Amino acid sequence: MSAVATNQSGSTSTSRSAVRAAAAGAAGICMGFAGMQVALAAGAPLGEHVWGGTQDRVLSGDMRIVSCGAAVVLTAMAATIARRGGLLGHQARWLAPATWGIAGYMALNTLGNLTSSSPVERYGFAAATAVVSGLTTFVALSTRGE
Numbered sequence: 001m002s003a004v005a006t007n008q009s010g011s012t013s014t015s016r017s018a019v020r021a022a023a024a025g026a027a028g029i030c031m032g033f034a035g036m037q038v039a040l041a042a043g044a045p046l047g048e049h050v051w052g053g054t055q056d057r058v059l060s061g062d063m064r065i066v067s068c069g070a071a072v073v074l075t076a077m078a079a080t081i082a083r084r085g086g087l088l089g090h091q092a093r094w095l096a097p098a099t100w101g102i103a104g105y106m107a108l109n110t111l112g113n114l115t116s117s118s119p120v121e122r123y124g125f126a127a128a129t130a131v132v133s134g135l136t137t138f139v140a141l142s143t144r145g146e
Helices: 016-041 061-084 095-114 119-142
Strands: 004-006 012-014
Touching: 016 061, 016 119, 061 095, 061 119, 095 119
Parallel strands: none
Antiparallel strands: 004 012
């Protein structure tokens, strides 16, 4: 199925299924990152792969609290993207600027990941956050005026 459909006036618009798929992809990646942050907060030995590659294998108590906060923020981002993409609830005025904010934040996050000393962040997480930024931008552009 094409992502672009022709409406009654002959102009093109992005199909609802493409927007929903993009929202599901972006929200799913955010939830994957949220799950990882929960695991880090619980003591998973992955600390050197996150937070710029500057942490010990198991995060300190303070960084575990930060990971809990990151999990909450990532979950809220996922819900916002899913809602803007028509997967959850109904539309609200605040969703449009919030979706653009998430797209921009994830673009900046990608730049940060690219500068990390951790190869996992530099290659894996940077690619994932770039995808989230791109998919979220697609959702934001495709739902303008709604």
